[in-house]
Amino acid sequence: MSDVESGHAGRTEGVGTLTKKDFTSEREVRWCPGCGDYAILATVQSFMPELGISPDDTVFVSGIGCSGRFTYYMDTYGVHGIHGRAPALATGIATARPDLNVWVVTGDGDALSIGGNHIIHALRRNVNIKILMFNNQIYGLTKGQYSPTSEEGKITKSTPFGSLDHPFNPIALALGAEATFVARSIDNDRQHLTQVLRQAAAHRGAAFVEIYQNCIVFNDGAFDLLREKAQGVHNQIRLAHGKPIIFDEGKQCISVGDNGRLVITDVESTPPERIIVHDVHGRPSLAFALAHTSPWPTEPTCIGVFREVERPVYGEAMKHQIEAATDRLGKGNLERLLHSGDTWTID
């Protein structure tokens, strides 16, 4: 049955060789032409067979927004829920059935605005769900209002004089919510996204993956610094566990500044012992500092896994509690329950 040790839930034996087609529904995909969602969908559909888990044991749950349609395009079990509530729906599914491979697809408005409460609690409980948060820094489906990740001063239909809201830093938020797996990737970087999905899938418990996703209609170019090859080479800071954090073709690095803060410096002028060696299992403060080293995708930005730590998985813990209670008290007997305490008999 499920291989809980590795984080993979769902049957793997007797499944045979799976292909992308096994995870692709027959429905016509209806996002705007050129939307970053297409690339993410293709990457997820291509990646899922690799897990070897039957699509029958796989569930995709989504909320409202452009990302919400994702469920309909996956040939797995799927629920397209209501705005912001996908992590709660998925919590019910994954807690009831630890044998299922449960994924949540959400967006920045869905997850961080209307569903903010659900996402932080799903993360702290460490429910065995893999959350893919498509961050396009805009409300697309409602036609272009600013989102909780839009930059300050953003001009949109609902903020013609500029947004006054300070945006969320999704990675920092997830870390603050005690998430056990936190990562970031980019819609059009298939290889990197696949690698992050692989690690998320292997993680035991809740995984939070922020995916920078280009909204071609309402916020085109928001991530060009990272998405466009020519610029990406200089601005993607690729995190790899155990490796020094060096980017820009070896020219720049993240190092400890004079006041202890992490800063971006030239490798040449940085003493090697000051260059940060990435550690996903270490102190949360490192991941948090990295999240804040480059908080917005308007400058060199970290992608990859920020943090990965072990903690009991919620659904399994609940199952164990039930087993332990049953061992201790015996399997519940309804007849005995109804007759427990003071009773009297009339002949």
Added chain:
Amino acid sequence: MAKQVEEKQDVVIRFAGDSGDGMQLTGDRFTSATAILGNDLATLPDFPAEIRAPAGTVNGVSAFQIHFASEHITTPGDHPNVLVAMNPAALKAELGSVEKGGTVIVNEDAFTQHNLEKAGYARNPLDDATLDGYQVYRVPMTSMTVRAVEELGLARKEAERAKNMFALGLASWMYGRPVDITLDWLERKFGDKPQIFDANAAAFKAGYNFGETTEVFAHSYRVKPAPAEPGTYRNISGATALAWGLVAASERSGLPLFYASYPITPASELLHELSRLKNFGVRTLQAEDEIAAANIALGASFAGHLGVTGTSGPGMDLKAETLGLAVMLELPMVIVDVQRAGPSTGMPTKTEQTDLLLAMFGRHGESPMPVLAARSPSHCFDVATEACRIAVKYRTPVILLSDTFLANSSEPWLIPDIASLPEIDPGFATGPNAGTEYLPYLRDGNLARPWAIPGTPGLRHQIGGLEKDETGSISYDPHNHERMVAMRAAKVEKIADDIPPLEVDDPGGDLLVLGWGSSYGMILAAARRVRERGRKVATAHMCHLNPFPKNTGEVLRAYEQVLIPEMNTGQLALLVRAKYLVDAKTYSKVQGVPIFAEELEQAILEVIRS
């Protein structure tokens, strides 16, 4: 000299004291002893919302009322015959409800200048005319309790704390309640704390012996057992009965029970009770909010569990969105609303029947859902299993209405035979339903859709809140939407074929008193009084509120007059007037307390006279 024993047919006692005085416990123990004696009984706990309101104030008074009798009774009683008041505030708060000429037993020690001031008494009511016309017993309960336990070496505060057991002992003597039941309970409760056990037992016995030996009380009373059907009985509160009914439905269906809830008065008791029953495979989850609780339950249902969420009115407001989704997903789910006085925070610990229209219509779009209501504490068990039966059979969310009064009060219950409970067949889909395909919204003869749970080979499907056709694919086709709206309504309406007809208790006459929910007992009691006066009144009580029983219109139209007593401003009346064009009248009471039999009797008589 042996004291006289006087026979009584029924007695209403109200124990009242400060919230910290242990009055609920006193009432509860008196109830257990009464139940075992075989009296019929009904109880009404009445406590403030504050966990510890300022001590000694009228706001901080906590009371427990029990009505017990040698005949069948249906209400906790309008007016206590006996008030046990542990302090001046309790006397002040409760005296008004005591019957004229009733008995008042006060803890004399508590009537200090300080306590009198806190209760707002300018003069000591024991010394002026306040209690004229009542039979007053001044018992120094605190000091006698302290004396009874003085050998145990407890601190004075600790010793005083046992005074509720003194009161219980005295009341037990007065009404001939068995002593061993209470002592056994104390043993079970405090067996591992011998000093506390000794103190409570000593106080209890001191109270009992005080009644028996002093000259203060000339009589004690006996209330014979009430006739009842043969069988094994227990006393049960509505909250426990509801929780157990859900567990029973889980057992009968083979579906694991998954209860997700957010703490809220007065529904938290359900969460507490179910959380204890892990060895029944019950999963309980205290969610981050009401919305999450509903979604988690719905997710569990999608995964093949019996998803249930429980709350009270304010939580229902928040869950509305998810209920709409459940209507669209067409998955089994039960939503328990333990109604309390609203709107908004209202009066959290006070009862009301004001969520009927919310249950019926409180969602956007056309989103019909079955609605059931329990009528008595033990009936909560039956309604819980019935709600689950309907939810599973028809793949629909079902709202179950209880209320604060039902949840907290208790009555004797003939424990049912498990085999007699309805069988619930989950009927999971196991294969394709349209050739080689699985169509998630292809309906059966009940208009219910198939339920294929994740992990079922080959039945992968996607469902959601968007309008769709039989395949589950999104559809914006105007005619499809209208058809689906009609189909969802027809499915709920069709449940009427599967529920019992509305029963009428009709001795003749032109007036029908129609009720729903917890006013059941009061309506029966009022009708009995009216009939005892030689007047005729018929009664009927609704458990299924959506859909209504099929014969409802026929029943209503058979009477010249229909009176609907409700703890709201006329919600059921609005529904039946709209649906059946019947000129139903409302008897409304929205005070956070149940309708009294006496006031309803007057209301019925007025209608008969008119």
